[in-house]
Amino acid sequence: MFDIISIGTATRDAFMQSPAFAAKNNGTEKLECLPFGGKVSVEKLVLSTGGGATNAAVTFARQGLKTACVSIIGADGNGREVISELNREGVDISLFQMHHDDLTAYSVILMDPSGERTVLSYKGEGQHFSMQDIPFDKLKTQWLFLSSVGGHLDLLAGVVKYAMEKQIKIAGNPGAKELAIGLEKLAPLLSVYAILSLNREEGAGLTGLPADQPEAIVAALKAVVPGVVLLTDGHNGTLVADPTGQLFSAGVPDSPIVERTGAGDAFVSGFTVEYIRSGDVAKAVQFGTANASSVVTQFGAKAGILKKDEWGPWPLVEVRPHE
Numbered sequence: 001m002f003d004i005i006s007i008g009t010a011t012r013d014a015f016m017q018s019p020a021f022a023a024k025n026n027g028t029e030k031l032e033c034l035p036f037g038g039k040v041s042v043e044k045l046v047l048s049t050g051g052g053a054t055n056a057a058v059t060f061a062r063q064g065l066k067t068a069c070v071s072i073i074g075a076d077g078n079g080r081e082v083i084s085e086l087n088r089e090g091v092d093i094s095l096f097q098m099h100h101d102d103l104t105a106y107s108v109i110l111m112d113p114s115g116e117r118t119v120l121s122y123k124g125e126g127q128h129f130s131m132q133d134i135p136f137d138k139l140k141t142q143w144l145f146l147s148s149v150g151g152h153l154d155l156l157a158g159v160v161k162y163a164m165e166k167q168i169k170i171a172g173n174p175g176a177k178e179l180a181i182g183l184e185k186l187a188p189l190l191s192v193y194a195i196l197s198l199n200r201e202e203g204a205g206l207t208g209l210p211a212d213q214p215e216a217i218v219a220a221l222k223a224v225v226p227g228v229v230l231l232t233d234g235h236n237g238t239l240v241a242d243p244t245g246q247l248f249s250a251g252v253p254d255s256p257i258v259e260r261t262g263a264g265d266a267f268v269s270g271f272t273v274e275y276i277r278s279g280d281v282a283k284a285v286q287f288g289t290a291n292a293s294s295v296v297t298q299f300g301a302k303a304g305i306l307k308k309d310e311w312g313p314w315p316l317v318e319v320r321p322h323e
Contacts, residue, residue: 001140002092003065003276007159008053008147008175009126010071010096011105012078015259015299017044022112032110032118048300049082050107051126052147052173054091055262055301059269059291060145061090062307065276068092068141072099072125072133079104079125085302097133099125115257115296126150131158143194144168145272147265148175153185160189171195171272173264179206187224194227195275197268203231214239215322218247228281230288232267238289239322242281247322250285253314255293262301267292270306282319289317 020040023030034040057069069091073079075098082104086093105126110118127150134155144163149155156178163170170193178186179198183206190196198221204211207220214231221229222241229241237251270291274284287306294312295304306312 001066001142002068003141004060004143004145004272005068005070005095005139005141006053006057006060006145006147007070007134008056008145008149009051009105010054010069010073010079010082011049011051011107011126012081013048013050013107013109013261013300015044015046015048015109015111015261016042017111017113018042019113021110021118022114023116023118030116044299046299047081048302049085050262050301051082051105052175052265053145054082054086055265055305056145056147056269056272057086057091058089058302059266059305060273062305063273064308065273066092068095070095070097070134070139072097072129074098074102074104074125075100076103078106089302095135095138099128102128109259109261111259115259117259117261119261123150129155131155134159136162139166139168141168143272143276144170144172145269146170146172146174148178151175151177151180153178153181156189160192164192169194171197171268171275173197173268176202183207183220183224190221190224191226193225195230195268195272196221196225196227197230197232197264197271199264200231200233215247228271228275230268230271230285232264237317238267238285240281240285240319248281248285248319249322250289250317250319252289253293253317255297255314257296258298260296262295263292265301266295266305285319286316287311290314
């Protein structure tokens with residue numbers, strides 16, 4: 001029996017930093033502009049692994065939960081690196097799937113020295129998730145953590161149905177392709193979530209409400225989700241609705257930022273692990289925030305994930321009733 005099993009994407013990530021990657025502002029948006037046919041010098045290269053499922057799994061494992069991960073990789077060197085890193089972290093990888101018809105998902109992250117980035121994403125095997133890839137008879141766990149499943153509604157519905165039958169609690173942050181399905185179709189599935197986390201833009205897109213109305217977005221989500229709803233907004237902090245519907249808000253501590261990859265995964269997985277431990281929403285927000293604050297101080301989505309009994313050097317954020 002596992003404490004938690006994460007299901008979703010696994011990637012190999014290459015971080016490249018160069019002054020040449022500085023964003024250009026065209027008056028309406030920032031753009032990454034590189035000379036066509038030119039050669040750009042890269043000052044720093046960092047190779048790591050990512051993907052929402054594996055990032056969350058490492059948080060859970062480092063915090064002492066018995067953790068497994070379900071994802072898909074290709075039969076290639078990048079897939080072996082994903083497996084190797086999870087093995088080192090103590091994550092059970094016996095439920096991983098390996099396919100031979102495509103490559104492991106791969107991302108190239110172009111960063112300027114300020115931490116701004118442009119991500120080139122090859123979905124690879126991650127887009128081929130299907131019901132047949134889920135070993136339901138082996139999902140013996142107290143919790144499931146669901147990240148992106150490539151927009152496969154049948155797979156998401158199958159996992160949720162299984163969780164309901166087995167009385168397994170669900171936490172997660174749906175990917176862009178799941179959110180694109182729309183709230184009407186997602187509502188029956190989200191109605192069993194114990195924890196749902198979205199950023200402000202995702203929440204606005206899913207509910208159809210303006211992004212500058214976070215309270216209305218949370219209320220619309222809470223009308224569907226019986227558990228905790230988290231709406232994150234980068235350096236502006238988090239708006240939280242507990243299971244009773246009471247609203248709380250929290251800021252973020254000042255911390256150095258190297259790059260932001262994995263911050264969202266670190267927050268929701270940190271929140272989830274502390275909520276499992278204590279059931280305390282305020283403490284869970286504080287630990288999720290500390291975990292995310294630590295992650296952004298290093299390259300990659302996993303290097304800065306906190307270990308058990310660590311909260312980092314930052315002061316605990318104040319979690320207060322939202323006015």
